[in-house]
Amino acid sequence: MLLFFYSKPLLWPASRPQGFFPTGMLKLMCFLIAWGLGIDLPQSHGQEPAQRSTLGPAVADPSEVRLSVRSGLEGRWKVGFTTWHRVQVESTRTLNGVLEIQTVDGDGDSVRYSDPKWSFQAGPGTAASIDVYAKHGRSDRPIRVVAKIEGKDQVEYSVVHLLTEQERGTPLSATEPWVIGIGTGRLDLDQGLMKSAGGRAEELRVSELTRLEEIPNSKLGYSGVDAIVFSSSNSLINQGLSVQQRRGLADWLGFGGQMLLTWGKGGPELAKHPEFAQWLPGDLIGAAVDCEPGPIESLLGSQDRLGLLESSILKLTSGKMEVLGVTATRVRLPLIARWAYGTGSVTWLAAEIDSPVLARWETRPSLLKYLMKEFWEKAESKASRNVFLSYDDLSGQLNATLDRFPSLQLGNLGHLVLIAGLLAILIGPLDYYLTVKYLRKPRWTWWTLLACSLATILTTSVLFRRWKPRDASINTIELIDVDDQTQQLQARGFAHCYGGKSGFFDFNSFHRSLSSDSDGLTFREANQVDWFGQPGKSFGGFESSVTSQLGLPDYSIRTVGTGSFIGGLGIPTAGTKAIEYSWTEKLTIPEQSNGLSTVSGKDDLLQGSFSNPLNIDLLDGVLYFSGRVYTIPGRIRPNERVPISTTIPKDITRRLQRRAFVAGQEQGVEWNPADTDNVERLAELMSFFRSAGGTSYVGLQHRYLASLDCSDLLKLDRAVLFARLPKSASKWNLQRDGAQQNDPQEKGTTMIRLVLTVQNSNRSFALLKDPSSNEPQP
Numbered sequence: 001m002l003l004f005f006y007s008k009p010l011l012w013p014a015s016r017p018q019g020f021f022p023t024g025m026l027k028l029m030c031f032l033i034a035w036g037l038g039i040d041l042p043q044s045h046g047q048e049p050a051q052r053s054t055l056g057p058a059v060a061d062p063s064e065v066r067l068s069v070r071s072g073l074e075g076r077w078k079v080g081f082t083t084w085h086r087v088q089v090e091s092t093r094t095l096n097g098v099l100e101i102q103t104v105d106g107d108g109d110s111v112r113y114s115d116p117k118w119s120f121q122a123g124p125g126t127a128a129s130i131d132v133y134a135k136h137g138r139s140d141r142p143i144r145v146v147a148k149i150e151g152k153d154q155v156e157y158s159v160v161h162l163l164t165e166q167e168r169g170t171p172l173s174a175t176e177p178w179v180i181g182i183g184t185g186r187l188d189l190d191q192g193l194m195k196s197a198g199g200r201a202e203e204l205r206v207s208e209l210t211r212l213e214e215i216p217n218s219k220l221g222y223s224g225v226d227a228i229v230f231s232s233s234n235s236l237i238n239q240g241l242s243v244q245q246r247r248g249l250a251d252w253l254g255f256g257g258q259m260l261l262t263w264g265k266g267g268p269e270l271a272k273h274p275e276f277a278q279w280l281p282g283d284l285i286g287a288a289v290d291c292e293p294g295p296i297e298s299l300l301g302s303q304d305r306l307g308l309l310e311s312s313i314l315k316l317t318s319g320k321m322e323v324l325g326v327t328a329t330r331v332r333l334p335l336i337a338r339w340a341y342g343t344g345s346v347t348w349l350a351a352e353i354d355s356p357v358l359a360r361w362e363t364r365p366s367l368l369k370y371l372m373k374e375f376w377e378k379a380e381s382k383a384s385r386n387v388f389l390s391y392d393d394l395s396g397q398l399n400a401t402l403d404r405f406p407s408l409q410l411g412n413l414g415h416l417v418l419i420a421g422l423l424a425i426l427i428g429p430l431d432y433y434l435t436v437k438y439l440r441k442p443r444w445t446w447w448t449l450l451a452c453s454l455a456t457i458l459t460t461s462v463l464f465r466r467w468k469p470r471d472a473s474i475n476t477i478e479l480i481d482v483d484d485q486t487q488q489l490q491a492r493g494f495a496h497c498y499g500g501k502s503g504f505f506d507f508n509s510f511h512r513s514l515s516s517d518s519d520g521l522t523f524r525e526a527n528q529v530d531w532f533g534q535p536g537k538s539f540g541g542f543e544s545s546v547t548s549q550l551g552l553p554d555y556s557i558r559t560v561g562t563g564s565f566i567g568g569l570g571i572p573t574a575g576t577k578a579i580e581y582s583w584t585e586k587l588t589i590p591e592q593s594n595g596l597s598t599v600s601g602k603d604d605l606l607q608g609s610f611s612n613p614l615n616i617d618l619l620d621g622v623l624y625f626s627g628r629v630y631t632i633p634g635r636i637r638p639n640e641r642v643p644i645s646t647t648i649p650k651d652i653t654r655r656l657q658r659r660a661f662v663a664g665q666e667q668g669v670e671w672n673p674a675d676t677d678n679v680e681r682l683a684e685l686m687s688f689f690r691s692a693g694g695t696s697y698v699g700l701q702h703r704y705l706a707s708l709d710c711s712d713l714l715k716l717d718r719a720v721l722f723a724r725l726p727k728s729a730s731k732w733n734l735q736r737d738g739a740q741q742n743d744p745q746e747k748g749t750t751m752i753r754l755v756l757t758v759q760n761s762n763r764s765f766a767l768l769k770d771p772s773s774n775e776p777q778p
Contacts, residue, residue, distance in 0.1 A: 065159045073214070076170045089120050103134055115560075133220045187229065212241070215237070230249070260372060264309070283315045287312050291326070396700070472498060473745070499572070531579060657693060729750050
């Protein structure tokens with residue numbers, strides 16, 4: 001529009017009115033356009049990105065401090081997931097400092113990670129080793145480690161280390177299946193799994209950890225890992241694992257991991273650690289060196305003879321035993337079994353997959369295929385039904401849903417055509433008939449042109465203001481897992497923040513306790529917050545070649561204690577930013593609160609009752625178990641007991657696909673991958689993706705957030721209550737340019753997934769429990 005006004009005088013005749021375009025008129029038009037677009041001119045001129053930088057001056061002598069970095073697990077890490085970096089700091093003089101990671105987020109914007117725990121002290125002959133964690137949004141963007149050397153009262157200088165190709169390692173796509181092996185060099189999982197997983201080599205990645213220093217000290221180091229194969233064959237690892245390393249494995253498994261335990265003669269040594277013993281549904285009483293391989297050969301139909309196996313003897317008291325083994329001394333033991341631990345799952349093989357006997361067995365790939373058949377959805381599933389979507393993963397639909405703000409209205413092509421058409425009619429035929437034909441004053445056309453143009457600018461400016469409010473707001477969805485076995489609560493939340501007026505934003509979030517021994521009225525504990533993205537090549541995707549051209553400065557994510565906060569995040573006018581957050585809580589759940597068991601003779605039918613172990617009402621709940629769905633009351637108050645109805649439960653797939661008989665014919669509701677209105681339904685499909693039919697029904701993959709799928713738990717003596725909370729469990733603290741934004745949350749949905757252990761009265765482990773017939777013989 002400005003170009004039109006600037007170029008129009010060149011077309012005017014020599015008799016045009018003089019002084020028609022004073023400087024004030026041009027300023028007025030520029031102001032109207034800027035006002036309509038929401039541009040804050042004084043603020044944009046007064047804040048320079050360079051002023052937001054926190055880096056100190058470069059070190060004068062680069063040889064004084066030397067940094068080296070090792071990234072990921074065996075050099076591999078996933079884009080869009082937290083990555084473990086081990087940084088070694090060497091110095092020619094004694095000094096103290098703290099580390100910082102510089103990378104980019106899913107939008108290609110620069111972000112800095114810091115934590116007071118990343119401090120170090122180095123000196124001559126004393127190198128410091130620090131574990132740092134950061135999430136990277138691009139595989140090809142630079143990663144820098146900054147060492148801030150501390151003086152007496154402030155940062156003395158900073159050393160910036162750009163990671164080399166070798167230090168960066170190999171980044172993996174966010175949707176690639178990734179398997180970790182812990183054991184000896186004979187694991188050879190890549191050869192076995194690639195031949196057996198039903199996929200091409202580039203669809204599955206394997207990292208094998210054979211040394212203690214390669215095993216992370218935190219569950220964050222396993223972010224993005226689909227499954228871990230843990231063998232007891234490496235005695236150095238069995239004896240040398242630290243408490244932090246053992247807790248890291250236990251936390252990863254209990255919070256939704258998938259573990260294949262292949263414990264043979266080294267199993268009893270590992271079971272001495274309490275972090276590992278709690279995984280086992282029974283006591284590991286010893287090992288046998290003469291377990292008959294016949295049951296495994298028969299299971300796989302192998303014609304290749306397998307030698308005697310060295311096996312751990314587990315006194316299984318719960319879980320699902322699939323293959324029963326026996327030793328030469330007639331001791332019975334579970335050769336292959338499956339069970340749940342927390343919200344994760346364990347597959348048990350009572351032999352070491354990398355033992356010499358199994359390593360040279362030709363049918364070994366088929367054994368691996370059988371053991372890991374439930375660990376991820378196979379690639380043969382259908383692709384998206386909608387070729388016009390910019391995403392093919394369920395996380396993309398989640399982002400699109402959270403990006404819908406009730407107070408925000410988006411203009412479309414129809415609005416643009418309508419405004420342009422009205423302007424053309426006004427300055428064309430109407431203006432001609434009014435000024436030339438009716439008033440007979442053709443020179444007035446320049447004044448009417450100005451009036452029509454200003455009216456158009458004013459109209460679009462008013463529409464912009466009404467459709468795109470200036471106040472910030474946040475949409476959230478929370479999935480809270482409560483497990484009665486480990487008595488742990490883990491919550492994951494996803495949010496989109498609408499900035500309204502442009503500015504620099506500071507975020508942090510707090511949650512209230514849901515434990516029954518707390519009132520849950522105050523928001524005390526801080527959440528871990530981070531940016532959130534989605535896989536794919538579309539704008540904002542991890543594989544997108546488009547980076548932000550807005551000139552936004554880098555922002556920071558700083559961890560303090562159990563929480564973290566985002567500082568200095570630039571959001572343009574009417575822009576949004578995707579964020580994820582999480583927290584954990586230890587609960588106190590009375591043992592008598594869960595009285596669920598299976599009906600005699602029916603493994604898939606429930607009986608008994610359960611109670612609400614939380615301090616808040618549960619609304620619109622549905623109970624899922626082993627392919628069945630049970631109807632429960634619409635509101636369950638704290639400590640209220642709910643009996644299982646005697647009515648016949650419904651099929652879980654029919655329920656999730658909303659199928660019913662209409663006029664004698666079965667009809668269902670097809671899921672629309674482009675739907676952005678039904679948040680609770682989307683949360684339900686993310687929670688029971690495979691039970692709903694997987695990609696063939698949803699039309700999208702569920703890889704980036706695959707850990708949210710609870711379908712496997714339903715097969716492992718676990719019932720899951722899926723219910724809604726009446727109000728959000730977290731609260732946001734949001735500031736824009738230092739000014740507090742009051743009550744920014746606009747639309748929030750919080751879903752509870754209460755995981756209940758079911759006593760299976762139809763499975764007998766009497767032979768395994770009998771000490772007289774099950775003790776290993778010397």
